[in-house]
Amino acid sequence: MTTVFNKQSTKDAVFDGLEKALGDYKIAAITKKEGKVLFDYVTDVRKIEQEYTPTVLSPKKFFFPQEEVILEYTFDGKVSAKTNPEKIVLFGIRPCDISGMKMLDEAFSESHGDPNYLSKRENSVLIGIDCKSVCDKDAFCYRVNSQNPETGFDIMLHDIGNDYSMTVVSEKGKEFAESYFDSEIFDYAAYAKFNIEKKEAFAKAGGPFEDLDILPEIFEENTNHKIWETEAERCLSCGSCIMVCPTCYCFDVIDELALSMKVGDRLRRWDACMLRSFAEVAGGENFREEVTNRVKHRINRKFNFLMKKHNQAVCIGCGRCVRACLADISPVTIVEELTKTSRALKLEQRNDDLYLPEKVTITKVEKFTDNEKFFEVEFDNGKSLGHEPGQFVQLSILGIGEAAISISSPPSFGSRFEMVVRTVGDVTRKLHTLGKGDNLFIRGPFGHGFDEQIQKKMEGKHILFIAGGIGYVPLRSLINLTLKHPDKYKKISILYGCKTPGDQMFKDELQYISSLGGNIELLETVDIPDDKWLKQSGVITELIPMSKFDHLNTIAIICGPPVMYKFVIQTLKRNKLTTDNMYVSLERRMKCGVGKCGHCQIEDLYVCQCGPVFRFSDIEDKEEAL
Amino acid sequence: MSKPKVAFFDFTSCEGCQLAILNLETELLELLDIIDIVEFREAMSEKSDTYDIAVIEGSFSRDKDLKRLTKIRETAGVVIALGACAHIGGINSLRNNQTREDVQRIVYPDNPTLYETNKKALPISGAIKVDAFVPGCPVDVKEFVKVVKNLVLGKAPGLPTYPVCVECKMNENVCVYEYGKTCLGPIVRAGCNAVCTSNGGVCIGCRGLIPNPNINSQKDIMEKYGLNMDLILDSMNLFMTEENKAGQEQAPCSPMPPKEAANG
Ligand SMILES: Cc1cc2nc3c(=O)[nH]c(=O)nc-3n(C[C@H](O)[C@H](O)[C@H](O)COP(=O)(O)OP(=O)(O)OC[C@H]3O[C@@H](n4cnc5c(N)ncnc54)[C@H](O)[C@@H]3O)c2cc1C
Ligand code: SF4
Ligand code: SF4
Ligand code: SF4
Ligand code: SF4
Ligand code: FES
Numbered sequence: 001m002t003t004v005f006n007k008q009s010t011k012d013a014v015f016d017g018l019e020k021a022l023g024d025y026k027i028a029a030i031t032k033k034e035g036k037v038l039f040d041y042v043t044d045v046r047k048i049e050q051e052y053t054p055t056v057l058s059p060k061k062f063f064f065p066q067e068e069v070i071l072e073y074t075f076d077g078k079v080s081a082k083t084n085p086e087k088i089v090l091f092g093i094r095p096c097d098i099s100g101m102k103m104l105d106e107a108f109s110e111s112h113g114d115p116n117y118l119s120k121r122e123n124s125v126l127i128g129i130d131c132k133s134v135c136d137k138d139a140f141c142y143r144v145n146s147q148n149p150e151t152g153f154d155i156m157l158h159d160i161g162n163d164y165s166m167t168v169v170s171e172k173g174k175e176f177a178e179s180y181f182d183s184e185i186f187d188y189a190a191y192a193k194f195n196i197e198k199k200e201a202f203a204k205a206g207g208p209f210e211d212l213d214i215l216p217e218i219f220e221e222n223t224n225h226k227i228w229e230t231e232a233e234r235c236l237s238c239g240s241c242i243m244v245c246p247t248c249y250c251f252d253v254i255d256e257l258a259l260s261m262k263v264g265d266r267l268r269r270w271d272a273c274m275l276r277s278f279a280e281v282a283g284g285e286n287f288r289e290e291v292t293n294r295v296k297h298r299i300n301r302k303f304n305f306l307m308k309k310h311n312q313a314v315c316i317g318c319g320r321c322v323r324a325c326l327a328d329i330s331p332v333t334i335v336e337e338l339t340k341t342s343r344a345l346k347l348e349q350r351n352d353d354l355y356l357p358e359k360v361t362i363t364k365v366e367k368f369t370d371n372e373k374f375f376e377v378e379f380d381n382g383k384s385l386g387h388e389p390g391q392f393v394q395l396s397i398l399g400i401g402e403a404a405i406s407i408s409s410p411p412s413f414g415s416r417f418e419m420v421v422r423t424v425g426d427v428t429r430k431l432h433t434l435g436k437g438d439n440l441f442i443r444g445p446f447g448h449g450f451d452e453q454i455q456k457k458m459e460g461k462h463i464l465f466i467a468g469g470i471g472y473v474p475l476r477s478l479i480n481l482t483l484k485h486p487d488k489y490k491k492i493s494i495l496y497g498c499k500t501p502g503d504q505m506f507k508d509e510l511q512y513i514s515s516l517g518g519n520i521e522l523l524e525t526v527d528i529p530d531d532k533w534l535k536q537s538g539v540i541t542e543l544i545p546m547s548k549f550d551h552l553n554t555i556a557i558i559c560g561p562p563v564m565y566k567f568v569i570q571t572l573k574r575n576k577l578t579t580d581n582m583y584v585s586l587e588r589r590m591k592c593g594v595g596k597c598g599h600c601q602i603e604d605l606y607v608c609q610c611g612p613v614f615r616f617s618d619i620e621d622k623e624e625a626l
Numbered sequence: 627m628s629k630p631k632v633a634f635f636d637f638t639s640c641e642g643c644q645l646a647i648l649n650l651e652t653e654l655l656e657l658l659d660i661i662d663i664v665e666f667r668e669a670m671s672e673k674s675d676t677y678d679i680a681v682i683e684g685s686f687s688r689d690k691d692l693k694r695l696t697k698i699r700e701t702a703g704v705v706i707a708l709g710a711c712a713h714i715g716g717i718n719s720l721r722n723n724q725t726r727e728d729v730q731r732i733v734y735p736d737n738p739t740l741y742e743t744n745k746k747a748l749p750i751s752g753a754i755k756v757d758a759f760v761p762g763c764p765v766d767v768k769e770f771v772k773v774v775k776n777l778v779l780g781k782a783p784g785l786p787t788y789p790v791c792v793e794c795k796m797n798e799n800v801c802v803y804e805y806g807k808t809c810l811g812p813i814v815r816a817g818c819n820a821v822c823t824s825n826g827g828v829c830i831g832c833r834g835l836i837p838n839p840n841i842n843s844q845k846d847i848m849e850k851y852g853l854n855m856d857l858i859l860d861s862m863n864l865f866m867t868e869e870n871k872a873g874q875e876q877a878p879c880s881p882m883p884p885k886e887a888a889n890g
Contacts, residue, residue, distance in 0.1 A: 005686045039799050056798045066796040236812040239788055243795035259656040270796060276789045276838055291840070323796065324846045326803055326812065378821065 006191065007166040009181040014157070015165055017180030018045040022088055028062055029091040030055070039090070048337070050092065050129065053136045054318050059090050059248030060104055063120045070116055071266035075257070082265075082495035083115050086121040089176075093128045093412075095149055096141040099316045100246030101126065102152030106310060107249055116268075125176050128156040129195070138319035140332055142202045143209050146316040147290040160190040166221040176301065211339050215313065218342040219304035223296070227337045234327035235274070241329070242298065243565035247314050250278070262596050273297055299334050358383075363416060365435055368505045371422050372470065373432055376409075377440060378416045383444075385417045388476035390449025390585055390613040395419070395469075396427070396441040397434075403427040406474035406612075407445060410481040414447035420473040420505060437596050449613050450478050450557075454583065458482070461555045462491040464547055466568055468540055468560025469498055472505055474585045474612070475559050482522065483513065491519045497540030497560075498526050501533045511600035523547065540564065541571045550577035558616075559585040569616065582616035630778060633665035633677035633720045634708075637691055638718055638747060639684030642764040643709035650767040657771055660778050665876075679704045679777070685711040685718045687747040699754040701766060704777060707750045708770070710763035712833040715868040717763070718747035723867060751869060763832035763865065786816040789836050790829045794820035802828050808848050810861065813839035831865045843871075860875050 009017070018027060022045065029048040031040050038055045039062070042048060074077040093101075108117040131147060141147040154173030157164040162625045163184055168174050187412045212217060242248045252271035252598070257264040258601060271278060274294050288294050293593035315331055364376035385393070387407050396402040409418035434440070463482060467475050484494055494513065498504050504524075514522040523543040524538040536543065542559070556572055558565060565584060634644060644666070647654065664674035680702035688694065699705060708715035717772045750756050758777060760770045786792075791812035794801070799822055802809045809828040811820070815836050821831050841862075848858045862870055 036798060036800065056795065056800060057680040234840075234846070236791075236813040236847075237838070237844050240791045240795050240801075243792055257775065257779065259653065259659060261660060261773065261779075270792075272788070272792065275792070276836075277787045324801065326801070327843055470741045583648070626800075 001249055005168050006186050006188075007168060008160075008163050008186045009166070009177075010163050010184060013182040013184075015045050015048075017182070018048075018089070018091060020182050021141045021176075025087045025089045027089045027091060028059070033269050046106055048092065054096070054139065054320055054323075056244060056320070056324075058100055058244070058318065059093050060097075060100065060246050060249075062088065062090060062223075063101075063117050063124070064104065064108075064249060064251075066118060067267055067269040069265045070253075070268050072263070073266070074263050081115065083119045085119040087123045088120075089125045089127060090566055091127045092341060093126060093153065094135070094318075095128060095131055095147045096139070096318045097318045098126065098128050098149045098152045098156075099141075100318065101144035102149060103247045103314055103316070104249060105152065107306075125155070125172055126153040126159070126323065127173075127176075128153045130156055130158045130198065132194075132198055133158065134205045136319065138322040138330075139317060141317040142205050142207070143332065143335075144212065144313040144315055144317040145208050146313075146318075147202060157196045160193060160194050163187075163195060165191040169216065171527075209339065211334055211342070212313065215303040215335065215339075216305075216308050219300055220339050221342050222338045225332055225338060225341060226364040227500050228292050229335065231329050232290070232295045235250065235291050235295055235329055236327055237274055237276055237294065239272035239275045240324040240326075242274050243270060244320040244324045246318060246320070247302070247316060248272070253370065255284060259625055267342070273301070295329070299331055303335060317610060318513070355364070357394070357443045360440050360442050362434060362436055362438050362440065369503055372420055372505060374505070375419045375421060375431070376416055377419070377442070379442075380439075382415050384413070385413050385445055387411055387417070387445035387477075388449040388451055389481055390474060391445040391447045392474075392612065393419075393442050393444030394446065395421075395431070396443070397430050400430045401427045402443075404446075406477075408473045408476045410477050410484070420470070422470055437597060447612050450583070454613070454615075458555050459488050460490055461553055462493065462546075462547075463489050464549055464554055464556040465494045465496075466540065466544070466556060466558045466560070467490070467494070467496050468568075469503060470505075471558075471560035471564070471585075472496055475557060476506065478557065483516070486516075487519060489519065490520070490553060492524045493549070495540060495543040495547065496522070497543065497564075498524075500528050501526050501530055520606050521547070529559075536552055539567070541567050544571045544575065549575070549577070549583075551578070555580060556582045557585075558582065562587075578617070579620050580615060580617040584614055584619075585612045585618050586614060587612065628640045629660060630678040631674065631676065631790060632661045632679045632774070632863070633663045633674055634663070634667065634843075635665075635694075635701070636637045636667065637682065637684030637695075637712070637750070637757070638687040639709065639711045641683065643683050643711075643760075643762075646764040646767050647770060648769070653767065653771050655677070657774065662698065667720060675701070677702055679706060679774070681706045681708050681749050682712050683708045685715050685752075686749045686750055686753040687718060688825075693755055695750065695753045704757045705750070705754065705779075706773065707756045707759040709765045710761060710834070710865055711747075712750045712756075713759040713761050714866060715747055715749045716751075716832070716865055717750075719865075719867040723863070736852050746868075752868075759785075761785070761815060761833035762818055766821075769817055785822045789838055789839075790814050790816045790818065790820050790823065790833075792816050794823045794829075796820075797824045799823055803847075804852055807849070808851050808853055808861070812847075813844050815840065831862065835869050 021027060026041050027045065027094070028039050028041050029045070030037060030052050031042050031049065033040055036056070037049065037052055037057050038057065069082045071079055072082055090506055104117070105121060107115040134142065151169055151562060154165040154170045155177055156166065158166070165187065166177065209215065221623055222444055233364045242250070250271045250273055251268040254269060255264060256267060273288070278288065278294070288297060303313055306314040322332070333352040359380045361380055362375055363378050366374040368374055385407065388411060392404050392406045395401045395405045403419055405419045408420055409416070421428050421431055423432050465475055465479055479494060482489060486492055496504075496510070504510065508523070513520065523546055525535065525538055525540060525543055526533060527537070527539060529537040554577055556577060558568055560568070569582065573579070636644060662677070664677050665672060680698045682698065682705060686692070707713045711718055737824045758773055760773050762769070768783070773785070776782065776784045793816045794811055798822065802823055807828050809823060810831040811823060811829040813835055814829050814831045818833060820829070845858050849855070853861070
């Protein structure tokens, strides 16, 4: 429990006390120096400024300085850690900065206690001066509730006219106040009045962010929001926002050898995730190359990643970054925009038609194999499905049920689209009895297919389609799309394996593909050949080396029966293809198709939402995936 | 370990960078613990035919210098461009947007052909391969020592790849834009400890561009603060004519291989 007690002293007594304390402590407070208003050590306490808007840098610099030596060593291997704290009093800190110090205290204490920071903190007395009203237009402490910290300081002064009313919350603070500040009788009414007036003044500025408590969720929902890009376009990656932030604490570690080449220092210096070099590793690979990702990372740290850990926003709303940013990039704008989008999502996304299917008419049926039939259908209302390759629909026959079926035609196929269905059970068996002119019902398209990003990544690469059996069907949409512009790719190899020649689907189409030539090749195999089969026989993995791919320039796209994935992926790995260049389309039991019923879930993923198409590296660690 | 031999050479420049180094008395003496200076016209009359590190000041502006530069390149294992003129062309490159004839007429109206000159004043990397550079006009002598030290230790030169704003903020300056001035700090390579903005000036770009600067946003901001496009380009071209010409994909005249950016 924190000790809380109240005290009151005249302002003069406070400054007299500080003067006395100068013999025992170094005192840092707001002073004017070379035209700047900043926190600095003072020798004359009468020159301390009491009114100010937030300083360019926060008081964190006293505990986590811009640059400090953390280790001294000699070249022959003698090392010594370096902490040399002095006793300091930090006088006149604002509530927001105290909230910031609290955040840093937690960050530097948790799991591994940082000796440099903590030793300085232990030797310091923090004396705050409370704010009577919001300091300037850029400050937004009241939006993140940082204006009334209950801990993080030793003594807080409230200005009640001639006197300071004090809240003391630590033993250290109590000792200091008792030793240096002469007491008056505590005027509770004046203290209460200060608090009421403060509350009113801040309320006038506004309340906390709507949905402040659930900002982490809102940020998760909006990782692809367009605001990230529009802000990043203006961002200079200048790092100013990070330099001035009281709750940023990333640093760089640098070895500096003296010219004698005999002794050296290891320094730590402020670093910034907004700088391009921050996530760069040897060899030039950069894990956060894009400005967009850096802006996203910085703001997510404040309102998502670290907020989850600290249970409160890690931005204290001091507004320093807003003042410092020449490109007018502000956390407030971003938080407000994301909150707005999420609210809109929540309310508007209520989709009364979610479970309402639309009528289509069968326009063509073709028997492919004993178990598989091809269907072309057309929307009765003339609309077009508007899907991306790899997506699926929920096909239903009223009275029987629904089944997830992949869309097999490429996008922009007018109001028609194609499917291939294998009879396995109720819905699929019934479907096989239907013919041209009969009606079906459709919901969708659903799921995450081969989106634009994947399609972009494929450009210029050798594309290896690996399809087993009915797995050709979901891939066909993308295969046919790529075949439209083969020049966009280095090479297109289609590897197709079936049990028997009779199981092959789209025979005419395959013949056409094999006649195309150029950079397009079709490699076929069957497990059990018949007399007429002149091509390869054996399992599909044997086709892989025949495509002669260069592992640095290839993307493999895989779909087939569950057993196939394991062997195909093993073979690809053996040929050095990395799993971030493999995409799989997974089949799961599905019911709702819209991320509600839970049937398709793999650990924390809903296949119907995040899949069925996955980059393999994203799911390879999930035991349930294959 | 025998000490590497270092030779200094100058081309088109004011020799201010070499002077700055000579003024660095104590560090220079200590530097002599790890290197031998075998040629330095500003300080001594000896000349040497062999050296390991060549430190070149000045830009490449006369065709006839190519021979001497090639010779230096062949002799030295490591070539360091010293100062803005050698690193990015510097002030000399200001004239690169005009014809040679105009330039000669403006500079020597009475006798335009008095001195021979190229069409352009280029960084040393416009003539020969350069392995490292020490930016600035004049150079920051501490940084010079650091680069030499790092190279002798076999490390990357260790120049920052972040912009001046970082150091400016560490020095707790109020941004000059708040006083209605404009500044190139956000796109210019740090390492000078923001000496200009910390002493009442603005950053004029003597250290050249950072890798991947956001030039468009920089222009928008300068425009928002009241500069017209001509003034914006003038200010950006003062030192960086050649860098701006080369396009903004990579810090273009930075002669360092990508490795340097990684180790910054
Ligand atoms: C994303 C996705 C795309 C699909 N694409 C196609 C396609 O293009 N063509 C095609 O023929 N099939 C496809 N399927 C499989 C298809 O959804 C099932 O075969 C279908 O739901 C079975 O329904 P039913 O009413 O005929 O069978 P039911 O009578 O419901 O069940 C019969 C048997 O099939 C099994 N089963 C039921 N649902 C599924 C399911 N979703 N996946 C696997 N087994 C199931 C049951 O366990 C049971 O053993 C796809 C599945 C998914 C998840
Ligand atoms: S941001 Fe809020 S708490 Fe901080 S100084 Fe301004 S008003 Fe006070
Ligand atoms: S993100 Fe900006 S407003 Fe928030 S604490 Fe940091 S500097 Fe202050
Ligand atoms: S201060 Fe603004 S421009 Fe600079 S890095 Fe931060 S967000 Fe980008
Ligand atoms: S004064 Fe210049 S260098 Fe300093 S923060 Fe402003 S723009 Fe950046
Ligand atoms: S926080 Fe991970 S290395 Fe420092």
